[in-house]
Amino acid sequence: MPPWASGALVHRAPAVPDRPIQILWLPNTAPRLPFGRVLLRWEKAPQAGWDVTARLGLAITDVHLATWPAAPDDWPRLVRPTLHEVTGLCSALAVATAALNLANHLADS
Numbered sequence: 001m002p003p004w005a006s007g008a009l010v011h012r013a014p015a016v017p018d019r020p021i022q023i024l025w026l027p028n029t030a031p032r033l034p035f036g037r038v039l040l041r042w043e044k045a046p047q048a049g050w051d052v053t054a055r056l057g058l059a060i061t062d063v064h065l066a067t068w069p070a071a072p073d074d075w076p077r078l079v080r081p082t083l084h085e086v087t088g089l090c091s092a093l094a095v096a097t098a099a100l101n102l103a104n105h106l107a108d109s
Contacts, residue, residue, distance in 0.1 A: 007041040013083035033057025036090025
């Protein structure tokens with residue numbers, strides 16, 4: 001990771017394992033994570049492999065989502081299912097929230 005980055009913001013995590021996880025570098029000066037976005041950080045593990053962590057942006061804060069200690073060099077294949085499922089769930093929650101807000105607005109009209 002570049003020294004100026006706080007991590008990699010997951011843009012897209014395709015379900016298909018041969019497709020790359022698309023990321024955007026997030027600068028250290030960036031505000032907190034938006035709802036439903038996942039931030040990945042990785043560094044060389046002390047013994048072998050990579051220590052990978054993921055944080056999830058929620059409505060008010062961001063939380064620790066997962067840790068993969070000493071993950072092998074092909075760690076993106078290891079983390080992909082979690083990233084794909086969590087981003088899909090957050091998208092579904094955003095749609096459900098928008099629908100509920102619209103229904104409440106129409107009920108008040």
